[in-house]
Amino acid sequence: MTDKEIIALYSSGRHEQAFNQIVENYTERVYWHVRRFVCSHEDSNDLLQDIFLKIWLSVISTDGIGSKERHFHSGIYPVIHSMTCLYVMVTYHHRIILNSLYHTGKDMLGLSINIVEIICCIISLKTV
Numbered sequence: 001m002t003d004k005e006i007i008a009l010y011s012s013g014r015h016e017q018a019f020n021q022i023v024e025n026y027t028e029r030v031y032w033h034v035r036r037f038v039c040s041h042e043d044s045n046d047l048l049q050d051i052f053l054k055i056w057l058s059v060i061s062t063d064g065i066g067s068k069e070r071h072f073h074s075g076i077y078p079v080i081h082s083m084t085c086l087y088v089m090v091t092y093h094h095r096i097i098l099n100s101l102y103h104t105g106k107d108m109l110g111l112s113i114n115i116v117e118i119i120c121c122i123i124s125l126k127t128v
Contacts, residue, residue, distance in 0.1 A: 001025065003072045019056055022072060026052075030080055037084050047087055054079050 001009075001021050010018035030051060035044045055076055 006072070019052075022055065023052055026072070026076060030076070033077075033080055034084050037088055043087075043091075047083065051080055051083050054083060 001024075006018050006021050006025070009021065027048070031044060031048055034047050034051070035041075038044045038047060055072075058075070058079060
């Protein structure tokens, strides 16, 4: 199904079918784009779900849906890129913090850190 047909589907009120068609059309391309940066299959799939939710909320639910010239791929790839980069940054920072704590019991500046504080920081970063 083409992007224009998906827009028509959405415009006719069949939102769930439009979303399912977007997922069907783009899953493989999005997955492999994400997988280039994320090593784990499971993490890639989790990120894929988050990306499609974000795409639905930001691309489809905006006023751009009414445009007959709109193509989803023009709005999808910036979302994919930004969410993948954010995931990689958060994951990288988690590893640095945990590695530093594991080896020294202190953060990178040599300050003692309460493990509860670190876990709270990690949880707050993960939900970004």
